[in-house]
Amino acid sequence: MTVPTISTSMVGRDDDLAELHRAFDRVVGGEPTAVLIEGEAGIGKTRLLREFQHETAVRADIHVGRCLDLGAARSAYGPLTSILRSIGGLERQAWYRIIENDIAVAVARGEWSEALDAVLAMTRDAGFVLLHAYRLLLESGWIVAEVRASGQPVDEAVAAIREHWAELPETVRxxxxxxxxxxxxxxxxxxxxxxxxxxxxxxxxxxxxxxxxxxxxxxxxxxxxxxxxxxxxxxxxxxxxxxxxxxxxxxxxxxxxxxxxIAGARGSESELTARERQVVELVAEGLSNKQIGEKLFISAKTASVHVSAILRKLGVSTRTEAAMVAARR
Missing domain, CATH: 1.25.40 (Serine Threonine Protein Phosphatase 5, Tetratricopeptide repeat)
Structure with missing residues (x-):
């Protein structure tokens, strides 16, 4: 079968199309691959994907979603959600991946009520399958706890989660x-x-x-x-x-x-140098000395020296305590 030629509207996008084909070949070879296609509206992103879809039609079923504004967070989950929603009706487990993604994005933003709404939407769905969601139900307990801590009501969510948890087979529960x-x-x-x-x-x-x-x-x-x-x-x-x-x-x-x-630490963050403040912020993110070095373009040994100085100045003995002191700002 002759492979369709690239249309005239794709002039200048040959390299992009070729990159998609290389990514496709890696997937066919068993290597999971993700490609992010980005750019201003109107430059031909959808056209590029449609052309790729057309050229691979014989080899695979390619689903194309819609273009999304990633925003300041530039979340890579956005395109994945769009794709999963397009195939959710064909594969029920994909629907649970969508719910997991919605919850994860809301939690990452600190939008606990939004995350709880996603949990409730899952429990209300007519096609709800308990065996697919028991871990989500367990971890939704944390979401309930955070919403409660913010002073918002959680009774409806608690009742729904309890009801569905009780319906789980004993072998799973x-x-x-x-x-x-x-x-x-x-x-x-x-x-x-x-x-x-x-x-x-x-x-x-x-x-x-x-x-x-x-x-x-x-x-x-x-x-x-x-x-x-x-x-x-x-x-x-x-x-x-x-x-x-x-x-x-x-x-x-x-x-x-x-x-x-954590009140009562002997030191204070005001004693830290500008570089040490940068380091302690990365410590608070859970980064290792090597990772901190890579972020700040310094050696891991230099990062370690900064961490030791931070612990001494703050009067704490662990990186975790240092991060907690920094969080008090």
């Missing part, structure tokens, strides 16, 4: 996961202590180790047990840094700032 979810939906120091223990167990999403500690710290602060809450909050921050979960790091830091649990 792990006891440990149930303890964690119950503690997040109806928190108290006693049940959250059990949740922390279960979160440290086997086959548990790593984020739950940080989330349960954060929630127990909140409960203990409310009960006046600030010393234990401080230890838990430091542990939660360490977990968030270890797994590189920026939204959890931000929430932990915000609670540390609001509660004043």
């Amino acid at each position: 792990d006891d440990g996961w149930s303890v964690m979810l119950d503690a997040l939906l109806a928190p108290s120091a006693a049940v959250l202590r059990q949740a922390v223990e279960r979160a440290d167990g086997y086959d548990v999403p790593a984020i739950m180790r940080g989330v349960t500690r954060l929630e127990l710290a909140r409960a203990l602060v409310a009960d006046g047990e600030r010393a234990e809450a401080h230890v838990l909050l430091v542990d939660a921050a360490a977990v968030a840094a270890e797994i590189g979960h920026v939204p959890l790091q931000q929430v932990v830091a915000a609670f540390a700032r609001a509660s004043g649990l």
Whole structure:
């Protein structure tokens, strides 16, 4: 079969089209590949994709979504969501990936009510399949906790999540996961202590180790047990840094700032140099010395020297505590 020639409207885009074909060949060869096509409106992005779709029609079923404004965040999830929505009706599991993406984007922006709305939309869907969503239901407990912490009502969401969780087969509804979810939906120091223990167990999403500690710290602060809450909050921050979960790091830091649990450090951030302030901000993002060096165009050893100076000046002993002190600004 003769491959269609490039139309005259594609003059000047031969290299772009060739790059798409090279990416396609890598995918066919078993190498997952992503290509971001960007540019001002009207330069021919959609036309380029349509031409590529036409030329590969015999070899693959190519789905083309719409152009999206990535905005300041330049989220790579946007195009993925568009593509998944176009095929969601064909493959039900793709629909859950869309929901996961909607929730992840909202959480990344700190829009907890929006994230909870996405959870509720999932539970209301007529085609809801529990086996596909049990992890989402568990992690929605954290979303409920954050919305509650902001002072907004969560009763409807709690009831919906409980209802669907109860419908899970017992073979799927792990006891440990149930303890964690119950503690997040109806928190108290006693049940959250059990949740922390279960979160440290086997086959548990790593984020739950940080989330349960954060929630127990909140409960203990409310009960006046600030010393234990401080230890838990430091542990939660360490977990968030270890797994590189920026939204959890931000929430932990915000609670540390609001509660004043890290008050009493001997030093202050005002003692830091401009370079040390840059370094401590990257420490707060969970970056290693090597990664900090790459960001600031310095060696890992120099980054390590800066970190040591920061710990000394702030009167703290760990990177996590330094990040929490910095968050108090």
